[in-house]
Each structure stands twice: as C-alpha cells, then as structure tokens.
Amino acid sequence: MTRAADIFREGALDGAAVFVTGAGTGIGRAIAERLARLGAVVGGCGRRAEPLDQTASAVAAAGGRFVPIPCDVRDADAARTALAEFASRHGLTGLVNNAGGQFYAAAEDIRPRGWQAVIDLNLTAVFHLCQAARPLFRGGGSILSISLTGAERGALGMAHSVAARSGVAGLTKALALEWAADDIRVNCIAPGTVATPAFQANSTPELRDRLRRETPIRRLVEPAEVAEFVAFLLSPAAGMITGQILRVDGGSFLAAPVDMRPAGLGKEAA
Ligand SMILES: CCCCCCCCCCC/C=C/C(=O)SCCNC(=O)CCNC(=O)[C@H](O)C(C)(C)COP(=O)(O)OP(=O)(O)OC[C@H]1O[C@@H](n2cnc3c(N)ncnc32)[C@H](O)[C@@H]1OP(=O)(O)O
Numbered sequence: 001m002t003r004a005a006d007i008f009r010e011g012a013l014d015g016a017a018v019f020v021t022g023a024g025t026g027i028g029r030a031i032a033e034r035l036a037r038l039g040a041v042v043g044g045c046g047r048r049a050e051p052l053d054q055t056a057s058a059v060a061a062a063g064g065r066f067v068p069i070p071c072d073v074r075d076a077d078a079a080r081t082a083l084a085e086f087a088s089r090h091g092l093t094g095l096v097n098n099a100g101g102q103f104y105a106a107a108e109d110i111r112p113r114g115w116q117a118v119i120d121l122n123l124t125a126v127f128h129l130c131q132a133a134r135p136l137f138r139g140g141g142s143i144l145s146i147s148l149t150g151a152e153r154g155a156l157g158m159a160h161s162v163a164a165r166s167g168v169a170g171l172t173k174a175l176a177l178e179w180a181a182d183d184i185r186v187n188c189i190a191p192g193t194v195a196t197p198a199f200q201a202n203s204t205p206e207l208r209d210r211l212r213r214e215t216p217i218r219r220l221v222e223p224a225e226v227a228e229f230v231a232f233l234l235s236p237a238a239g240m241i242t243g244q245i246l247r248v249d250g251g252s253f254l255a256a257p258v259d260m261r262p263a264g265l266g267k268e269a270a
C-alpha cells in the first residue's frame with residue numbers, strides 16, 4: 001500500500017511561504033519539516049531559539065528552507081513583527097497557528113492568571129496573528145489553527161482550553177466569511193491525542209493507554225498525520241474548503257470524553 005508520506009508529489013508546495021507557530025517541537029516541527037520537504041519556504045516561531053534551530057537543521061539536512069524567528073506569540077507586537085519580517089523576505093501564502101497548550105485542572109481550581117495565560121495563548125494570539133497575516137497575503141492565502149478534538153462537546157479538566165478553542169472555532173468561521181472574497185481560506189484542525197514529547201511529559205503511560213483504548217481507531221495520532229493534512233489544506237486541492245473544523249482524531253469525538261482533572265486523571269467520566 002502507498003505510504004501516507006508518498007501521497008503528495010515532490011514540489012507540491014513549490015512557491016508556498018508558510019509561517020508556523022510553535023515550530024520547534026512536536027506537531028509544529030512535524031508540520032514545518034513536511035511543508036519544507038514539499039517545497040515551501042517555512043518561517044517558524046517559538047519562545048526558545050534552540051528547538052527552532054533544531055528544526056532548521058533537520059529541514060536543511062533534507063534540502064529544505066526554514067527560517068527561525070523566535071518570539072512569544074502572546075506579545076502581539078512581537079508576533080506581528082516576526083510575521084512581517086518573514087513575509088517581507090519570502091511572501092506569505094499560509095499561516096499555521098499551532099503554538100498552544102494548557103494545564104489540566106478542575107474548573108473550580110483555575111486561578112485568574114492561569115485562565116488568562118491559556119486564553120492569551122490559545123485564542124488571543126491566534127486572532128492577532130490572523131489579523132496581521134491578512135494584508136500580507138497577496139492573491140489569496142490559507143490559515144489553519146490547530147485546536148483540540150471535542151472542544152465543541154466539552155471536556156473534563158480543560159475548561160480554559162475548551163473555552164479558548166471554542167473561541168477559535170467561532171473566529172475561524174467569522175474570518176472565513178469576511179475574507180472569502182479575497183480568496184483567503186480559514187480552517188481549524190482538531191487533533192485527538194498526539195503522542196508528542198510535550199504530551200508524554202504531561203501524562204502517564206496508563207493515561208496514554210486509556211486514551212488509546214478509548215480511541216475508535218485504537219492508536220494515538222502521529223504528528224506526521226496532522227502535518228499531512230496541513231499540507232493538503234494549504235494546497236490548491238483544498239481551494240473550496242473554508243470555515244471548517246476538521247478532526248484528525250481516529251474517531252475520538254464519537255467516544256466518551258476522558259476525565260483529565262488531576263483528581264481523576266484517566267478515569268471514566270461520571
Ligand atoms: C476517547 C478519547 C477522547 C480523547 C480526546 C482528546 C483528549 C486530548 C487530551 C490532551 C490534549 C492536549 C494535549 C496538549 O495540548 S499537549 C501539548 C501542549 N503542551 C502543554 O500543554 C504543556 C504546556 N503548558 C503550559 O505551558 C502552560 O500550561 C501554559 C499554557 C499555561 C503556559 O503558561 P505560562 O508560560 O504563562 O506559564 P506560567 O508558569 O507563567 O503560569 C501562568 C499561570 O498559569 C497557571 N498554571 C500554569 N501551570 C499550571 C498548572 N500545572 N496547574 C495550575 N495552574 C497552572 C498558574 O496559575 C500561573 O499563575 P500564578 O502566577 O497565579 O501561579
């Protein structure tokens with residue numbers, strides 16, 4: 001059978017210039033590497049320079065182009081400047097809002113600064129970057145925001161993140177409508193559990209086992225599977241897809257949520 005990584009022909013994204021947030025690790029890194037391999041020039045940000053440099057080395061070793069631009073996406077001015085700097089040199093055809101995350105807590109235990117930190121990272125920063133990207137797209141563009149499966153259904157232990165991701169879902173639809181006439185497509189990808197180093201560091205083997213068992217396709221999502229879908233949605237093949245929340249979750253959305261609150265981590269939801 002054809003391998004997933006062989007579906008796109010080499011050079012499928014020649015001429016594309018894509019900015020990826022959180023490109024130094026996990027899903028963002030897989031996205032950056034895949035897009036560069038398909039011919040795109042990729043700009044990537046993150047707060048730490050070192051992981052971005054590692055992505056740059058991996059991309060360069062495969063013959064691709066990756067421009068590391070460290071910045072904190074919660075600093076709206078810094079994020080706008082980073083994006084504009086990349087676009088001024090390479091143009092801009094795509095933006096992937098991947099930087100994100102949360103901690104697990106019962107809603108009653110989320111303090112104001114914790115709430116704010118998660119909303120700032122997962123929602124407000126996404127809005128600022130989409131807004132900054134709009135005038136930089138010439139002749140159309142594609143925006144993708146990485147969300148979380150089940151946000152629209154609710155989840156236990158992630159009230160702040162669910163609220164932020166639901167905001168991103170609404171933002172995706174609003175921007176898709178406002179910007180469609182300029183051929184700017186706006187979509188959201190909602191992965192299930194992806195066994196990235198960051199997720200491994202914040203979960204136990206037992207929890208991962210349980211998440212695997214509860215996923216109708218009985219395995220976790222590979223970062224490369226998210227990256228492959230990103231490549232498709234950035235390509236002209238997806239030219240009529242906009243305003244959508246698209247799940248890459250092996251059917252997790254159809255199963256019962258797993259309790260991510262620290263007191264009941266991994267238990268059946270009551
Ligand atoms: C059938 C199966 C269905 C399955 C369905 C899918 C289920 C999927 C489950 C998992 C999905 C998601 C996985 C991931 O996203 S993993 C990858 C992302 N990585 C992370 O999320 C880890 C990184 N997290 C963070 O960096 C932080 O949590 C944060 C996003 C908040 C970053 O904040 P910041 O850098 O600003 O951090 P500070 O240390 O300054 O903290 C600011 C305030 O935040 C509060 N806080 C932070 N951490 C915690 C904590 N662990 N517990 C409680 N509160 C926390 C804290 O209040 C800080 O304010 P204070 O000054 O008042 O302390």
Ligand SMILES: NC(=O)C1=CN([C@@H]2O[C@H](COP(=O)(O)OP(=O)(O)OC[C@H]3O[C@@H](n4cnc5c(N)ncnc54)[C@H](OP(=O)(O)O)[C@@H]3O)[C@@H](O)[C@H]2O)C=CC1
Pocket residue numbers: 021022023024025026027028045046047048049051071072073074098099100101102121146147148149190191192193194195196197198199
């Ligand atoms: N792993 C999973 O199971 C799932 C993950 N997701 C989502 O996918 C995305 C990627 O997750 P994953 O790869 O697992 O996690 P990582 O923690 O590896 O990726 C997050 C990336 O974002 C960067 N980042 C975090 N905060 C900021 C900031 N303020 N400014 C700029 N960059 C920042 C981090 O780099 P640095 O620390 O250097 O800033 C890091 O490279 C996240 O939005 C996550 O919530 C969704 C569903 C499931």
